[in-house]
Amino acid sequence: VQFHAQLDPALPEWVMTDTKRLKEVLCHLLENAFKFTPSGQVHLSIRQDGRHMLFEVQDTGVGIPEAQQAFIFNRFEHADLQTHTRFGGTGLGLAICKGLVQLFEGDIGLQSQPGQGSRFWFRIPLHACEAPDTPLLRQPPAVASTRFSLLLVDDNPVNLKVAGLMCQQLWPDATLHSVNSGQACLQWLQTQAVDLVLMDLVMPEMDGLETTRAIRQSAAPLCHMAVIGLTASSHPQDHAACVQAGMNDVLLKPLDREQLHRSVQAQLLRRGVTHG
Incomplete structure (x- = not known):
């Protein structure tokens, strides 16, 4: 399509x-x-x-x-x-x-x-307005010199495009990859190395929770992969299920740039990804 x-x-x-x-x-x-x-x-x-x-x-x-x-x-x-x-x-x-x-x-x-x-x-x-002057309302700064690789996993091509554009704007030096299913994610990770995975929860056949559990059950170093879940649900039970499956963090969709920036940056810092 x-x-x-x-x-x-x-x-x-x-x-x-x-x-x-x-x-x-x-x-x-x-x-x-x-x-x-x-x-x-x-x-x-x-x-x-x-x-x-x-x-x-x-x-x-x-x-x-x-x-x-x-x-x-x-x-x-x-x-x-x-x-x-x-x-x-x-x-x-x-x-x-x-x-x-x-x-x-x-x-x-x-x-x-x-x-x-x-x-x-x-x-x-339509309510036209002036550009915001408050620094808090401006876009978060890009981590321009941070080099890392990221895998986007989502069966919806629009979501992939939106998340990909956000990541490119925030981290222009990052290497981005994308797949459209949990099974494709696991197959990709068997032969490729990335620093972080952004994982949608709701996907056919193999959802994000099942895919994350499979990653955690894999051999090192894959089992230590940073995984951030993406969900449209704000229900506490759904977020708890993400943590139980082994996700490092959970973000609410539609994605917010500042929240995405903070979450990804936190995972990179924990894993010692340096500016280079």
Whole structure:
């Protein structure tokens, strides 16, 4: 699946918004697009629409029958048994999106044709603002001279891209690798050496917990690998499960740059990764 993103150059450089809620809506829509697009394209566009920002996620996936479109934002269950059987699972992702967009005093909708794909969009008020002057609001500094290697493990290509871009900005001298499953992670680590692994928890077949346990049961030095878990769940039991599996730290998704910076830097310092 190919992913394309387009940002309207007419948008102001800085806007005032709730970034956490905005990321959550975008993540839900993009995850659904990739989940129901076995091949083809997913396209994200962000543009100015009068006094609003318009976000559009368009895919070439299975599409949604017209009869299901009227209530799909009320509770998202897969449109029919065939789709459910093929892709599995149910969720409330689109209902959550609708609720979050309403908190922005915005609106959300879709157009879809079965077999041709879907276009989900939402629109929220545009509040342009000046660049923040407070140092705490600026991006954390990059550890420019720290040389280390990092493996990203996530079955979602959007998450891989976002995490990869963050790491490149924070540590431009780092060597980044990525795989899309727990099994691929274990196979990769059998022949390659890295200093740290960023591990998603929810993956098909072999999840992040099982993969981390397998790493801890491996022979040295692999068993001592630094593993940082990535999860969308803030439940204490889920975080405890990560620690029990052998993860060194757990970060909440959507990723926050400052938290990622602190966590990775702490693991590097513990392992004596030096500036060079």
